[in-house]
Structure formats: structure tokens, C-alpha cells
Amino acid sequence: MKSQQQLRDICEKFFIYGDYLVATPFGNGNINDTYQVTYDQGGIRLHYTLQRVNKTVFTEPEKVMENVDRVTRHMLHKIYSSNQATRKRTIRLLYARTGEPYVYDDDGELWRAYIFIEHARTYDILESTDHAFKAARTFGEFQDDMVDLPGPRLHETIPNFHNTPLRLTKLQEAIKLDPCDRVKEVSEEIDFVMARSGELGRLVELNQAGLLPERITHNDTKVNNILIDDVSGNGICVLDLDTVMPGLALYDFGDMVRSGTNSAEEDEQNLDRVQMRFDMFEALLRGYLAGAGSFLTPLEREELPFSGKLISMELGIRFLTDYIQGDTYFKTTRTKQNLDRCRTQFKLAQDMEANFGRMHKLLKSLTGRPRNVF
Numbered sequence: 001m002k003s004q005q006q007l008r009d010i011c012e013k014f015f016i017y018g019d020y021l022v023a024t025p026f027g028n029g030n031i032n033d034t035y036q037v038t039y040d041q042g043g044i045r046l047h048y049t050l051q052r053v054n055k056t057v058f059t060e061p062e063k064v065m066e067n068v069d070r071v072t073r074h075m076l077h078k079i080y081s082s083n084q085a086t087r088k089r090t091i092r093l094l095y096a097r098t099g100e101p102y103v104y105d106d107d108g109e110l111w112r113a114y115i116f117i118e119h120a121r122t123y124d125i126l127e128s129t130d131h132a133f134k135a136a137r138t139f140g141e142f143q144d145d146m147v148d149l150p151g152p153r154l155h156e157t158i159p160n161f162h163n164t165p166l167r168l169t170k171l172q173e174a175i176k177l178d179p180c181d182r183v184k185e186v187s188e189e190i191d192f193v194m195a196r197s198g199e200l201g202r203l204v205e206l207n208q209a210g211l212l213p214e215r216i217t218h219n220d221t222k223v224n225n226i227l228i229d230d231v232s233g234n235g236i237c238v239l240d241l242d243t244v245m246p247g248l249a250l251y252d253f254g255d256m257v258r259s260g261t262n263s264a265e266e267d268e269q270n271l272d273r274v275q276m277r278f279d280m281f282e283a284l285l286r287g288y289l290a291g292a293g294s295f296l297t298p299l300e301r302e303e304l305p306f307s308g309k310l311i312s313m314e315l316g317i318r319f320l321t322d323y324i325q326g327d328t329y330f331k332t333t334r335t336k337q338n339l340d341r342c343r344t345q346f347k348l349a350q351d352m353e354a355n356f357g358r359m360h361k362l363l364k365s366l367t368g369r370p371r372n373v374f
């Protein structure tokens with residue numbers, strides 16, 4: 001944890017008008033450290049977001065920042081060229097005295113700062129179907145905005161991030177090593193994964209076969225990565241752009257379904273509370289098609305229901321691997337938190353299996369009709 005003096009020193013490296021007052025921890029991301037910083041400018045309090053990029057997870061943080069800089073500038077350009085009232089604000093990086101959109105602290109850690117967007121917040125659990133629709137539409141619009149991002153290809157900030165079969169291989173390696181003697185506690189979870197191992201490669205294989213296109217995707221479309229306007233309830237912009245890179249659109253939709261249909265917290269311990277909410281699925285599907293419908297191919301549409309289950313399995317596998325390895329990747333605040341997180345994901349995957357036919361029926365009813373559906 002950094003002291004106020006250290007945080008102030010970091011902030012001073014950026015061009016920020018006024019006097020530093022205080023920095024307070026902000027949000028509940030699993031990877032980076034985030035602060036809200038308050039400045040006094042001529043008697044008025046202004047806020048900024050300050051973030052330390054986790055260099056264990058992002059081993060080439062300058063490449064992350066090059067991507068984020070290009071993507072945020074492109075989003076700004078889209079706002080200028082669009083007249084939609086819901087899209088007046090977006091995240092904007094501050095530039096440092098060096099001219100770069102980041103600074104380094106004395107420990108060699110990379111920090112960035114954003115202008116803070118006021119009267120807006122994020123939600124861990126979707127509160128209404130209207131909220132779900134708007135969140136998914138905002139993610140869909142983001143993908144749509146990225147369709148014409150000028151080249152070159154973005155950096156892969158975490159290679160193979162959504163390569164689900166490789167995530168399975170990593171789990172199997174962790175099971176073999178069993179460094180913390182935890183494998184004996186998780187045999188049920190391992191069986192659950194192995195019973196579904198045959199379908200984990202489905203989207204990656206379709207991509208390799210040239211049937212699913214690579215796009216620029218967000219790759220972390222948890223619903224709390226959408227900023228919602230306090231007054232209108234509209235999605236303002238997407239947050240957490242570290243993993244924006246080449247990827248498959250379906251993993252983005254899947255992660256919305258995984259996080260947005262969940263009736264409980266991601267680390268809920270009482271699994272009876274964890275349910276896949278079908279009404280939220282419907283709203284997410286409608287919202288996503290409203291934002292991204294113009295470019296999705298027929299096969300991408302067809303695989304939308306499967307994508308939610310696939311990424312619930314993938315993330316469950318990642319949480320399980322981290323638990324077996326001794327909780328070294330995802331931040332934890334209590335023991336077994338990663339195991340609880342894994343179990344919620346598998347419960348959701350199971351619910352989605354049970355609802356698969358219904359999801360497809362809904363999809364057909366929405367995409368089967370030629371026009372004015374969304």
C-alpha cells in the first residue's frame with residue numbers, strides 16, 4: 001500500500017492543475033490498484049482516477065498503454081463524430097511531463113491517470129433488465145466503434161487470454177504439481193471440468209478453421225466494467241481497457257452473460273443464491289444485438305447462447321487453477337475465496353446448460369425476423 005506522500009509524488013508527474021488533497025482506494029478490480037484522487041483547483045474540488053498497472057499480470061505494461069492510448073483516442077474521435085446524447089463522455093488519459101500517458105514510480109511500477117467521470121458508477125450485480133440492456137448495448141457499441149480502428153494490429157497484452165483449451169492445460173499442470181496440497185479438496189470441481197473438456201475448444205477451433213473472425217474485443221466485459229450514468233441510467237463508456245486486443249466477439253458476449261445473469265456476487269458462498277437469471281439473459285441479448293448487430297456474422301449469432309457457458313467454465317477453471325497454485329493471480333481477501341469464485345462459475349455453467357434450449361429459442365425469435373426487431 002502506498003503512502004499519501006508517495007501517491008502525491010506519482011500524481012505530480014502528470015500535468016494536473018491545482019493542489020493534491022488526498023487519494024482513496026476505489027472500486028474492486030481483481031488485478032490493478034485503483035485510487036480516486038482529489039485536487040483543489042482554485043477552491044473547487046476535482047477528481048482523477050489513478051491506477052497502478054499490475055506488472056505481474058501485464059508483463060509489458062508499456063504495450064498495454066500504447067493500446068489504451070490508441071483505443072481511448074479513437075473513442076473520443078467517435079464521440080466527436082456522433083450525435084448520440086448517451087455518448088458525451090468517455091475515459092480520457094492524462095499525459096505526464098514526459099509526454100507519455102503513464103509514469104513510473106521509484107519501484108519501477110507503471111501508473112496512469114484518467115479524468116474522473118462524475119455522477120456515474122459501476123454495478124457488480126445488474127439491477128434491472130433495462131440496466132442489462134443498456135450495459136450490453138454499450139459493450140456492443142464499443143466493439144462496433146473498434147471496427148474501424150486504424151492499424152497496426154493491437155498488441156496482445158496477455159497472449160492466449162481466452163484460449164480456453166490452454167486454460168485447461170494450465171489447470172492440469174497445476175493439478176500435477178499440487179504445490180499447496182489442495183487438490184484433495186477439489187476433486188468434485190475437477191470432475192465437473194473433465195466431464196465438459198470436449199467442448200472447451202469449440203470457439204478457438206472455429207476461429208482456427210477460419211469460420212469465426214478475429215475482431216478487436218474488450219476481453220473483460222464483466223458488467224462492472226461499464227460506467228452507468230446516475231441520472232439517465234445509460235451506459236456511458238466501457239472501462240478497464242487493459243485487455244482490449246484481437247479476440248473473438250463471442251467471448252465478450254459470453255462474459256456479459258456470465259457476470260450479468262448471476263443473481264449473486266462472484267464469490268458468493270451460498271450456491272443456492274447463485275442463479276442464471278433468464279430475464280437478464282434476454283435483455284443482454286437484445287442490448288448486445290442492438291449495439292453489435294450490424295457486423296455479427298450468422299455463425300457468431302448462432303454461438304451466442306453457448307458463449308456464456310464457455311466463459312463461465314473458463315473463468316471457473318482459472319479460479320480453480322489459482323486456488324490450487326496458492327492464490328497468486330487474483331486478489332483475495334479471505335481463504336478459499338478463489339474456490340468460492342470457481343464454484344459460482346460452475347453453478348452458472350450448469351444453469352446455462354439447463355437453459356440452453358430456451359436461449360436458442362429466444363435467439364431464433366429475435367434474429368429470425370428480418371427487421372425492426374431490436
Ligand code: GN1
Nearest residue numbers: 028029030031032057220240243315
Ligand atoms: C479480472 O480486474 P478485473 O476484476 O476487471 C480478470 C478477468 C476476470 C475477472 C473476474 C486481466 O478482471 O479476466 O474475468 O477478474 N482480468 C485479468 O472477476 O485477468
Ligand code: MG
Nearest residue numbers: 029224225240
Ligand atoms: Mg474491472
